[in-house]
Amino acid sequence: SQTIHQWPATLVQPVGSPLSLECTVEGTSNPNLYWYRQAAGRGLQLLFYSVGIGQISSEVPQNLSASRPQDRQFILSSKKLLLSDSGFYLCAWSEMGLAGLGYFGPGTRLTVT
Template structure:
């Protein structure tokens, strides 16, 4: 069966510090991978998605970047965090060329202070 991991679960970082959130998927190959951000009590905002190694699509201009160094690894980064980067970050995967049902990780709660 497929499993998706995200870490860390919670993170408190000062403004101006770097960020690295990691997401890995097990039990599947060539997945589509996604990073979302969710503000408190709000819907999901798609940040990045990837259909293959090294292929990253950015949905909104922002202070963040994403990389996919391996088939089942997706990393969200920032060089200098802003207060507005606080939120709940979710990684998800779907089957390439499938019906686009997405399967989510447990999320990372980021607080920038």
């Protein structure tokens, strides 16, 4: 069965510090991978998606970047965090060619102080 892992679960970081959130997927090959940010009352905002290793598409200009060094690994990063980067970050995947997301990860609650 497919499983998606995210860590850390919670993170408190000072402004200007770097960020690295990791997401890994098990039980599937060559998935589409996504990073979403969830804000209260504003639903889920797609930040990045990837259809393959090294292929990253950015949806919104921001202080964040993403990388996919392996087929089932997706990393969200920042060199210098801003207060506005605080939020709940979700990783998700879907099978290639199939509409709709398969599974969401448990999420990371990021607080920038």
